[in-house]
Amino acid sequence: MGANASRVDAQDPEASGGFVVPAAPSQEHPLVARLYVFDIDNNKWLQQNSEAIPEFSKVDEDEDDMEAGWYLAVSGQFDLLISEDLRLTVDGLTKTWYFYAGTSRCLKFYSKEGFDLANQRYDNCLFENRYKLEPTEENKKKIYEKDAYDAWALGQDPAEIFFDVDEPEDHCDPKKFNHLREDHASHEDDSEAHQLEMGGLDNSFLIKDGSVEVFRNVNDGVKKSGVSVKLNFKGTPMTPQKALLANQESNLLFLTPDTSKKSSIFRVDLEREQVVSEWTFRKDGVDIPMADIATDSKSAQMDLTSTFMGLDSNRLCRWDTRTAQGKVQEQEVELEYSTGKDYSVASKTLFRCMATTGEGHVALGSYDGRIRLYTDRSLTKAKTAFPGLGSPITAIDCSYDGKWVLATTDTYVLVISTAFRTKDGAMTTGFKAAMGKSQSAPRLLKLLPSDVTKTGNAPFTKARFTWITEQGKQERWIVVSCGTYSVLWNFRQVKMSTGPGASAATTGGFKTCFDYSMSSSKSETVMDSAFMHDNFNSTTSNMVVATKHDIYSCAGMDIDD
Structure with missing residues (x-):
């Protein structure tokens, strides 16, 4: 995974400095990350926790204020149903999640292993919430169908793809x-x-x-x-x-x-x-x-x-x-x-x-x-x-x-x-x-x-x-x-x-x-x-x-x- 450096990297809360970033976390949890929240009034990111941990939990039956499904919390904050409403964006270059929880937030993972593991868990939880099926390969192929599986389940293009970008260049900014x-x-x-x-x-x-x-x-x-x-x-x-x-x-x-x-x-x-x-x-x-x-x-x-x-x-x-x-x-x-x-x-x-x-x-x-x-x-x-x-x-x-x-x-x-x-x-x-x-x-x-x-x-x-x-x-x-x-x-x-x-x-x-x-x-x-x-x-x-x-x-x- 890469990143669009002109836009997404500009959102990186650590790009402009000003934060004390530990070289390594004091705890060994594989998903440990730094949590930031966006301050809209001052148009900048604020660090909330230098050792935050994303937590995935499941509610099996509808409760008074929670519907059944998988939820995301970060070190005990904001239990949120995992869905497109979180607006998750993943930047593989900086091992960062951007998501919405009352305001825009981001998690910057310390390790690539933790980042990849968090992505896998999130994707599986999202699939189960979406389709009410366990995220097995068999169920994924059932949903996405054989011919569409690579494109729509994995985000992979076929060997030959036509994007029509050879048209005369314009400079429409x-x-x-x-x-x-x-x-x-x-x-x-x-x-x-x-x-x-x-x-x-x-x-x-x-x-x-x-x-x-x-x-x-x-x-x-x-x-x-x-x-x-x-x-x-x-x-x-x-x-x-x-x-x-x-x-x-x-x-x-x-x-x-x-x-x-x-x-x-x-x-x-x-x-x-x-x-x-x-x-x-x-x-x-x-x-x-x-x-x-x-x-x-x-x-x-x-x-x-x-x-x-x-x-x-x-x-x-x-x-x-x-x-x-x-x-x-x-x-x-x-x-x-x-x-x-x-x-x-x-x-x-x-x-x-x-x-x-x-x-x-x-x-x-x-x-x-x-x-x-x-x-x-x-x-x-x-x-x-x-x-x-x-x-x-x-x-x-x-x-x-x-x-x-x-x-x-x-x-x-x-x-x-x-x-x-x-x-x-x-x-x-x-x-x-x-x-x-x-x-x-x-x-x-x-x-x-x-x-x-x-x-x-x-x-x-x-x-x-x-x-x-x-x-x-x-x-x-x-x-x-x-x-x-x-x-x-x-x-x-x-x-x-x-x-x-x-x-x-x-x-x-x-x-x-x-x-x-x-x-x-x-x-x-x-x-x-x-x-x-x-x-x-x-x-x-x-x-x-x-x-x-x-x-x-x-x-x-x-x-x-």
Whole structure:
């Protein structure tokens, strides 16, 4: 294991000196380490214990204030359930753990043997807590499946891996994000916004309680138009839960949280500024509730397309708006388990989110952490299934060419390469053919320990690529919202710093990129951060950041040096 010296080493509490570091501990316990806590007020690390010992203990049954599972304590401090919520980052170069326990903390182990032993114990405890199985090799192969075991259990890449880092070099420094031009505007009224729906043509839209506020797209962001579309249908005010643009962005389709309307979708005619239709999701006379909707492809909202994607907990559908129940494709999803297809198991899988590529291939994220890739030609069976790392996938995005997938969890973002070479030597992606043992290990995007404290341990939400709709172009940026901040990674730098042969810090054996920048803190939680369509980017990449009551246009991310 290595470390990203430019970012992780800067967090090393002993790098700047000022601490008395014993050459050796007075006790012989193999796990003895030095414990530090991060002081956010003074932006520095404070030593708490020069001979701390991490302790692993198991609670067999749920108790009043503790659920069953393995817990971590350090010399009797903070009994914490071992999970991704600890945000553990491992730096093998300095034999250091960074983790979150009320604030950011770190353990610097005296010996490599103790460091390796602590890693092994932690990983085994995490596996057992995650999957409720003993951490045997047999059980690990059962969870990660034979073909995905090396990549997803061990963090190992196949012999041939494609990271597309040979593109023309850019000099997009994510630190320039601190110096973006920001234009701020309050919403037209006091109602809260729930979703930012970016348009690639004239307008973008804020989806709010009872209305849709319209903003004009301009070259450096969005401007207020003064137009707000009231959402009333047959005299009843409507609140959208999930929305998408359609029909050259002249229509807005939305789901509602109203429990009596779970099987309905409503259409807003944005030119007439009113809700004009209600459709019912139905198959064989039975209403089907949908939890998520998505466009047929990355650019479908700008086209005259009548179909869109629908998702519920164990069903993926394509619906057609030209008829009342005009479904093109629909099939209960058959999940790929080594033990066979079991719909009682499938009912617990709980599909959660989806996204499409430029060609219309579909990526699905699940509550159990699994990620599935479907070709645009068939929704009946995933071409490739990634086992994930156990954390629920809360949002997903794809690159336009389908070679990359972003999967958001509360504490990290997975960056997954889908490109591989088939047995006959042809280049393809996991959307079009089963990747098998050609799966590469996922890369992780995480916050530095000090920034976890800075954000108040807020969860990540909605990681997105730059929005392009043209083959041959490559996405330049990744953004994710976190608390009152937007966090930005240069995509090329991610690939270079975590690619084959690169030395990087790790999380559970997976290469992790910390080379990012954070926006200025907003006055309230960032609801969404999204890039302008490439139509509105010439020499800069521009972005829009929305909170419940404010919207910000952020311009100035260099595209070319």
